[in-house]
Structures are given as structure tokens and as C-alpha cells.
Amino acid sequence: MSSRNPKDLSDEMYYKWSEWDKVMKANNIDYILTCTLRTLDQQKELYAQGRSKPGKIVTWTLNSKHLTGEAFDFCIMNNGKCDWAMDKKEDWETAVEIGKSLGLSQVVDSKGRIKEFAHLQC
Template sequence: TEQSDANANTPKLSNLSTDGKAWFIHPVAMVDYFNVTEKKTETWDSVTNSRITLLHPRIRQNAVDFINDVEEQFGIQLRVTTGLRTIDEQNRLYEQGRTISGNIVTWVRGGYSYHNYGLAIDVIEIKDKKVNWEENVLIRISSVGIRNGFSWGGNWKKQKDYPHFEITFGYKASELLEKYNKGELDNEGYIIFD
């Protein structure tokens, strides 16, 4: 019957398993029902945690989950080296290697980086209390970032940026700049998304 067909696709809570956990049976996966909502709110690293608190509120948990999932899956400890960056800071970085000395470190002016809206992070491995700049580590962990909702700069066709991960919510940076200039901000100064 129609009712029994509907019930066949309805997830059910099974009995307790031998490990004492209740399992939620989902058509695609079996999920530990009680741990689904128990999210860690911090990472292993106080520096990373302080940088995550400055990200847009809608991606903070994604960032925490990404860092923790990489450590759990690969034993790799990541640090967020850059998160939120002001438009003025972005402009100063843009001038580096152009009008001021140093290497070029960014290709976009202020307002055109997702960092300017707290929607991007740059990460690096910390190994034996030292920074490990090996690109192969970033390539290895990129799928974990993607699984946590981020787009990865290593997938860009031009000017690949292996440490870079961003969540854009479908907005171009120019559209975010327009929202910023119109004052479409919450009481903490973050862009309001429709």
C-alpha cells in the first residue's frame, strides 16, 4: 500500500548495539544517532581557534570540522594561517611585489577576496611544532575540505592556491563587495545572506 511504501523509506531508530550506542538507520548510511549533534567547537590549536572566531558565523563550524577531520583521518595537524582579512589589509598585500618590495602574494585587490568577508581560510600543516610547506600534504587533505563545504584553490585553472579554501554561498566577490558597500551587514559587521 501507499502508506507501507512511505514507511519503508522512513529512517528508524534500531535497538542498542553491542557497543551500547543507538544507531539511526538511514537509507544511505548508518549514523551514530547520539553523536550526530555532538560537534567539537574547537581544534587542537589555540591560534587556529582564535582565527576561526573571526570568520563569518556561517562557516565557523565548517572550518572547525575540516581541521578536526583532517587530524582524525590523516593525523595531520593544520593551522589556519589566514582567515578574515580587512579590505585595507588586502590592498596592502596586493601592493606587495608591485609597488612595495617583496614577492607577489595575492592576485586580487581589496573587496575581491573571500577573505575580506570571513569566507576563506588558508591552512598549513604544523609538524613537530614547525610549518610544513609541502604541497603534497595540501593535495592529500583537499578532499576533506571539499567534504566540509569548501572550494579548494588547488582546483583553480590559473594561479593555483593550494593552502586556500573558501565557501562562497554562490556569490561572486564583486557581489559581496556590493552588499558590503550597501551596508547589508549584521550587527557584527558580517555580510547578510539572503
């Protein structure tokens, strides 16, 4: 398992996450962190999923910012459950907007499409 602990983020990212967290709380948006730091072995394992191993593709790169603690993944909570269906779309969008206002970004492909909605990196 990769880490979900914000303390495993890089110093800069920890600072940005704590600012993000404050604004999230001020907006009454409930969330959990699902990933902060990942080892290269864990990244390789994830990368294999949907490629050389069965399953759905969940990552796009072997060179993830999670390897250096410069990214975090989150999930908006809806009645105590992860809102992967994105029923609380506004909360998801607000979470990303808050991240952007702090200089965080999402990963987009060459056409500007978001690869992973729940991921913010510096």
C-alpha cells in the same frame, strides 16, 4: 596583521572549518591556521606587494573572500614547523580533499591551475 582566529570567520565558514578541523584531527593531520579574516586595508597592502611594492606576489585579488571571513589559509605542520616546502604532500592533498568534501573550494585560474594551495573558501 590579519586574524588567524576561526571565530572571526563567517557563521557558515566557521561551521565548515569546525567540520574540516574534526576530520583533520581524525586523520592525525597537524596544521595551523595562518589567516581567517583580513581588512580591506590589509588586503590592499598585500596586493601592493610584488606590484607597487617590493616582494613576491602573494595575492591575486582585492576582492578576497578573507574580507568577509569566507576563507581560511592553513599550513600543515611537520615536526613543529610550517611545511611550506610541502614535504608532507599527502597531508596537504588530504586537507584539500576534506575541504572539497565539505563544499569548500580553492581559487583556480582560467586554466584550472591552483593559485594558492593553502587556501580554502566557501
